Amino acid sequence: MTTTVHFTKGQGTGNDFVLFSDPDGSFDLTPERIRALADRRFGVGGDGVIRAVRSSKLPDGEASLAEDDAAEWFMDYHNSDGSPSEMCGNGIRVFTKYLLEEGLVTLERGDTLAIGTRAGVRDVQRSSTGFQVDLGRWRLDDVHPTVSARELYATRPGLGLSVGNPHVVVALASADELAALDLSVAPELEPAAPHGANVEFVLPEEPLVADGIGRIRMRVHERGSGETLSCGTGAAAAALATRYWAGAGAPDQWRVDVPGGTVGVRMFATEDGEHVSLSGPAELVFTGDLAVQ
Numbered sequence: 121m122t123t124t125v126h127f128t129k130g131q132g133t134g135n136d137f138v139l140f141s142d143p144d145g146s147f148d149l150t151p152e153r154i155r156a157l158a159d160r161r162f163g164v165g166g167d168g169v170i171r172a173v174r175s176s177k178l179p180d181g182e183a184s185l186a187e188d189d190a191a192e193w194f195m196d197y198h199n200s201d202g203s204p205s206e207m208c209g210n211g212i213r214v215f216t217k218y219l220l221e222e223g224l225v226t227l228e229r230g231d232t233l234a235i236g237t238r239a240g241v242r243d244v245q246r247s248s249t250g251f252q253v254d255l256g257r258w259r260l261d262d263v264h265p266t267v268s269a270r271e272l273y274a275t276r277p278g279l280g281l282s283v284g285n286p287h288v289v290v291a292l293a294s295a296d297e298l299a300a301l302d303l304s305v306a307p308e309l310e311p312a313a314p315h316g317a318n319v320e321f322v323l324p325e326e327p328l329v330a331d332g333i334g335r336i337r338m339r340v341h342e343r344g345s346g347e348t349l350s351c352g353t354g355a356a357a358a359a360l361a362t363r364y365w366a367g368a369g370a371p372d373q374w375r376v377d378v379p380g381g382t383v384g385v386r387m388f389a390t391e392d393g394e395h396v397s398l399s400g401p402a403e404l405v406f407t408g409d410l411a412v413q
């Protein structure tokens with residue numbers, strides 16, 4: 121059956137999304153419909169599709185409400201290939217902006233908005249560059265695959281870590297290496313990640329630390345979307361990996377340059393272990409209606 125979706129197109133540092141609201145979760149969001157919305161030639165176009173649904177209306181959302189009953193809204197995130205993901209760091213900022221513009225929530229400076237995600241509840245606040253989100257506790261994986269990619273000379277060691285979704289981070293040696301990478305094809309991981317992984321290729325800036333802030337550049341191949349202009353959780357993973365490699369004395373605050381702009385990453389201690397936060401812009405670009413089968 122054909123149905124019309126009233127959508128908003130949004131982006132955060134060039135990571136772009138098709139957002140729509142389905143408060144009661146009554147819309148049948150099939151992988152085919154996600155692909156149709158995300159299609160850059162025949163649809164709206166985006167790296168992902170985000171549905172705003174009340175947490176109480178989806179089984180995954182119920183888990184969020186059990187964690188924090190303030191998490192009224194659930195970010196139902198899907199990659200452009202139709203696969204769901206646990207979390208999207210750029211997406212959650214754009215989602216917040218969307219909820220605000222739609223009048224579904226309010227968020228004063230200094231206040232916190234709890235949002236349900238498949239990775240758990242995430243707290244968002246306003247920041248000087250847009251929004252800041254606490255990505256929660258991060259962890260190093262037990263397995264760290266080696267990575268090979270097109271135009272990358274030799275296989276490289278990767279560092280596997282999770283910030284709610286899975287990442288493998290690879291350090292590069294020069295700007296030429298970063299520029300030469302061909303990410304039109306997914307990098308190969310050995311061993312393969314059981315649920316797939318986002319892969320970040322990172323270059324430290326010279327000097328690595330300026331005014332107490334760590335500085336890196338990266339490109340990313342996202343699980344389910346291919347190369348994107350930015351990945352927020354990927355930027356957090358890249359900063360965490362670089363701090364890990366740099367060793368004692370490395371900073372807890374990082375500036376991460378991606379092809380689509382710049383995001384900030386901060387690590388901070390909490391009662392339940394170290395958290396990592398992400399800050400950056402969020403923009404809504406246009407709205408429209410699209411008929412999908």
Ligand SMILES: N[C@@H](CCC[C@H](N)C(=O)O)C(=O)O
Pocket residue numbers: 135168199204205206207208209210211285286318342343344345348350351352353354
């Ligand atoms: N672009 C996002 C991450 C989106 C999900 C990812 N492709 C996955 O499958 O885990 C971000 O900004 O974090």
